[in-house]
Amino acid sequence: MNEIKCPKCGEVFTIDEASYASIVKQVRDDEFNAEIRNRELNYSREKESALRLAKAESDKILQEQISKKDSLIQELQSRLEQKDSERELAITKAVAQKDAQLGEKQIEISRLTSAIESSKNQYALQEKTIKEGFETQLRLRDEEIERLKDFKAKQSTKMVGESLEQFCYDEFNKIRMTAFPTAYFEKDNDARSGSKGDFIYRECDENGVEVISIMFEMKNEMETTATKHKNEDFFKELDKDRREKNCEYAVLVSLLEADSDYYNAGIVDVSYQYEKMYVVRPQCFIPIITLLRNASLNSLKYKQQMEVMRNQNIDITNFEASLNDFKNDFAYNVDQAHKRFDEAIKGIDDTMNKLQKIRDALTKSDDQLRRANNKVEAVSIKKLTKGNPTMAAKFDELKNS
Incomplete structure (x- = not known):
């Protein structure tokens, strides 16, 4: 690795041999x-x-x-x-x-x-x-x-x-296995939103935490083209593609405005117009990836801490969700048991009402039997023959005989 000191801000950047050789x-x-x-x-x-x-x-x-x-x-x-x-x-x-x-x-x-x-x-x-x-x-x-x-x-x-896209793809593949062995760099073929970029670069660490993601757009035109385009004509669409594909950075690799000293400087930061956007010449294609990647690696530990906190929050959320599920299930079972208890109490009450009715009926029947018994005990020959001279005569004859 080599160190490069910025002559303006004095910041020291560390880049690999391929990027250093390119510069x-x-x-x-x-x-x-x-x-x-x-x-x-x-x-x-x-x-x-x-x-x-x-x-x-x-x-x-x-x-x-x-x-x-x-x-x-x-x-x-x-x-x-x-x-x-x-x-x-x-x-x-x-x-x-x-x-x-x-x-x-x-x-x-x-x-x-x-x-x-x-x-x-x-x-x-x-x-x-x-x-x-x-x-x-x-x-x-x-x-x-x-x-x-x-x-x-x-x-x-x-x-x-030749195609500028193919040029950049070949330049990346030349050092893919040495400089970016775990990186993803392929064509953006997802046009469901109505538009798409040219290439997407993504790289994650060993824990699956995303280190960096870049949306690339390549623009070129022939010298004989009648209507000349400007780089800023493509900023809005590139920013839209970056946001839709959830990329952190957006980079326009351009050969447009070849006579512009502003863009011929190599790497131009246009984030004052659109957030995290850069315009580079093709020779700075690999260096811009290296610079952004190194900057993201420096902040990787903070991302890892945030991911741990996010996982902890997820665990707490899952625990609370499990507890709430248990509470809901327990409350449901208690409610069902309460319903069954009420039904049982109601059944007991109904049974008691029926038994009470039977008791009342038996009590009334006992009263009737007691009254019948009293009536039987109150029956006598005298009462039976009273007002019946024939039966009185018969009973008298039976008594005398």
Whole structure:
């Protein structure tokens, strides 16, 4: 792992090797482009300086040759004047030696002229050689610059030509097993709400507590597109998808507004418009995941404590629910028993009423029997024959016999 210190806030971030290499590559590319521009400028300056220096040296050499020639001519003129004086003093000898001296002078002049011409030709050849050398170096440098520009252009063309979504998916899969072995990163295929993002990233700890979740949206368009879109055109829909899919962050990976220095900074925080939303260039796709993931890992222990408290609250709630269920069941059983008790009491009351009726009936029957018994005891022959002379006569006869 590597540490990166923010030059503005001084906060130190820890990122993995892949993200660190990506950031170093981005910085190296910028430094490389700046180095190329500096070298082009320095080379142009060196070329102009060298040409001025070569021209100055050539002028200096030519001036020296001309000065030497002028000196030699003056010397020759002095010598001619001296010879004229000698000739005046010795006309006869001069006439005899005139042709020889004149021939020697002509030879000397021709030699000096040849030397001057040779010097001029040598300087011109040297100047031509230096110029050709610089032009060769310039041509090679221009070819190298064009090759690098063509290389970058081909890279951009390739990125535009292929799907940005596939590019990001491949970049993630390159380091999935090394940097994000337990993470979920797949296409968002749930469009039940009428819209969907491009990718969803989720990662949980060993206890199943969610560490981080990100909704990704990828946007790109060709340079020849007539109507140019802006990044902010997609913020509202992306925030809606984030909330519907219960994601913590929203990230727009965009190649739109390619000339914007604001978005070309790499990672742009637009949470002042929509909560927890970022806009990044494709080269910052992996770094934004790493930065958000590391920040979430730092707060993981608080999430774990909250999850423990939530589970405890769930346990308490379940206990209270079980207790309430027991109370309800017990109250139901008590109510049923009370109903059965009331029914039994009512049955006993009914039975007692029936027994009371039977008792009353038996009491009345006993009264009737007692009255009948009293009536039987009150019966006598006298009473029976009273008012019946026939039966009285019969009883009297029976009594007498």
